[in-house]
Amino acid sequence: MTFYQQLEQHYKKMAKLEHLAAICRWDQATMMPEGGNQARSEALAELAVLHHQQATDIKLKVWFSEVDREPLSKEQRASVIEMKRQWQQANLLPSDLVEAQSLAANKCEHAWRSQRGKNDWQSYSTNLEKVVKLARQEAQIRADATGLSRYDALLDLYEPGMTSKQLDILFDEVKSWLPELIEQIQEKQIHDQVILPLGPFPVAQQQQLSLAMMEKLGFDFNHGRLDISTHPFCGGVPTDVRITTRYDENDFTSALMGVIHETGHARYEQGLPEKWSGLPVGKARSMGIHESQSLFFEMQISRSENFIELIAPAAAEQFNRIDDPAITAENLTLLNTRVTPGYIRVDADEVTYPAHVILRYEIERDLINGHINVADIPELWDRKMSEYLGLSTKGNFTDGCMQDIHWSFGSFGYFPSYTLGAMYAAQFMAAMSKEMNVANLIRERNLQPIFNWLDRHVWKRGSTVSTEQILIDATGESLNASYFKEHLIARYLN
Template sequence: MSYSALSQHFQQQYHLQHIAAICGWDQATMMPAGGNQARAEAMSTLAVLSHQQLQDPRLADWFAAAESPTNTEPALTAEQKISLQAMQRQWRDATMLPSDLVGAFSLAGSRCEHAWRSLRPANDWAGFLPLFEEVLNLSRQVAAARAEVLGLSRYDSLLEQFEPGMRTATLDPLFDGVKQWLPSLITEVQAKQAGDRVLQPQGSFATAQQKALGLEIMQLLGFDFNHGRLDVSVHPFCGGVSEDVRLTTRYDEQDVAQALMGVIHETGHARYEQGLPAQWRSLPVGQARSMGVHESQSLFFEMQLARHPAFIAKLAPLLVQQFGEQPAFSADNLSKLYTRVKPGLIRVDADEVTYPAHVMLRYEIERDLIEGKLQAKDLPERWDQLMQQYLGISTQGNYKDGCMQDIHWTDGSFGYFPSYTLGAMYAAQQAQAMQTELGSFDQLISQDLPSVFDWLQHNIWQHASLLETDQLITQACGQPLTANAFKLHLEQRYLR
């Protein structure tokens, strides 16, 4: 049967992706620096092999046969038809790019990302620029090839990889709407918080104890340690596969919140991965729907849950247990501390009110970079311009805290950044729908935290890619994507 042959073929593809994911995790966490060139070449070879497997000429015949039931080809179930479409999408994505471009793109990304790890701390824009120009050039080639096949703009063709169905025609008015109310909200919140007395925790905070705290919080959040682990990397991430999820964070012994909130954020990603339906995991339909949906889970955990007063009431005694009692660890002070709003340079450290400004800035820049309206050499100037416009902060001459701060563009992940704010909007919608159905977070978090995860499992995780994004969100939340629940959440948390 053709569908069975396709399933076996894509399960092999999943196994190759598994190997690549663990190699990538090791490169970011354990690998000695001297191994990078060999690792980059090995991962490039693996990317080409994976790509070539997806270009197997038998696939076209199998897809055609599976779509046309005969005596030897039984009709597919409704779920199998959706699965077939997901396989076709992955196949289409692979066949539209030549193998030599895939290999060159992977190699350039590996080199640029590895170099970025030392060039960023050195604030070395001049050293980074030629590596970045190579990645951007290849990314534009990828975008052009995808755009021609899909009938989309170059940027939309990349956005489709991370947010299937999403287009700049939707993002532009959505983000323009946020820009109309976000600046005044930031100003109002800062004015309201101006009189608050907030105590900073007095450290230092040993890395070993921070890790112990993170592991305890992961357990509280339902992470399955039999199928995952926590490590350290320059940039926090969640990698691996559903059966073997790899989380990372970074530690600052003067700031316990950075690693703690990073762990909670990545645990949201991990719970989604671990909650995907086991019977579909090795096929495209059993994997995460989109990066926006993925980010909705991490932001649900970090913003909707972890910064809620009821959760902070659970967190406070755990901090005391690890680091000793001090006034800054009172639940009331922690609530104020973890909801402070102050424009800053670093996206990953931003509060949830100013965070959308960081994302919209990156969206506008990467869109123009891919469309050829902005050149790599002009990136620092544009970055500084938009940071001053959106957050009132200059990054002139400060590349490491400006346009070099993120890992995404180093490996050509253009089209990813909108997922963060889309995720925040989806998370707010999910929180609103969950509380309408189950009761307030005050009650759920303090008395029945597992019911929160049960709701997510039932409404989000178990559906994987069996539903289109709009279907998934509408079914779970009662309406498709909107910024209204996000705006209401910010107003209720920060202005009331």
């Protein structure tokens, strides 16, 4: 066996452990009775230890130095690059830091669950300070190894190749037009008569509607399924993708749009290159690209008037509400494109969402780089919320800087992925639209050409090239925020 073959074998074995972990985590969130949690968590922790042992196996050092001398194809070179990325990341952190982080994150997250409701920033910030301190240590170690800045070294874990220098340019541009755009849209929408559909919408029927839409969107039910969990997610493995949602009997659109969002994630996973199955190079490229697919399905396709014309009759029939004026394409379109600045990111609409992300990005960047401290967060949060969305969060930590779970469990550098995803999605749609009349295809219920484009330009590329290269090959240029702006103007101001 060549060294390359040995590396492939090694990483494919690790993927099998990842497979088992993914299914058991899915089960934990969807099927497991509460009483099984302790043993399950311990079993998964043990698997993580075994996985880490394999990821840092001493043999790998030799193999990586030898493999460079072997004659490899271009794709195999890319494969080795991704293996090395994973290997270097796995080896960087001393195990006492990992353990300290895990303990601090568990403590902070657990306490956050009750502190948030009590608006108790004082107690929360004590825990968060420890989490931030350790995250800075991690960032420093990663920065030393990569030559990146501290924050960029964390960002790179989720969005390889992206830097805060680029993000500053992109986000500053968005900030330059977003507040005015929001105002204009609100003015335009002020006289819209939106009817709120009145529940109950039984779970069984919502589920049927969700499954029907998943089918329309090409979800492969031979390689995946839909279930229920408290926090919706896309899990499992590419050959068996598990997506989840939660149903609210008073509001069927929230679960439906959630399922469509997860279906976008799922189709990316289901469409990853089989040829590289089980290898790092065969995995999804980045969190931002992943989000671009869910947002392409949710925002670009499904919140379009043409697709809602498909949803409305299906929903009316499913709920036996053929004559309900709330369940018409026209009303559902108004409902699904309503823009309202609010405090809560996860409830935000497509237009105000970037403001939430940019605010968090600016704060976490300065926090990790050491330019601000935990104590500075509330004031900064309040000032930026006022500036970007015209809302004050003074003294309101619950709906302000304590609303997200991310920082509590030590995840810094993830937030930008959401808005990068929205931008990638808009840029993909703009490029796709040069090759086909997307609106017509949706109107004709002929989505296959759309999926084929995504499959060719995104899904089947896996991680064989950089995110930048995916963008250039698919759209002819690097990430350009103007496509996102044009999308918003076209949808909300025309």
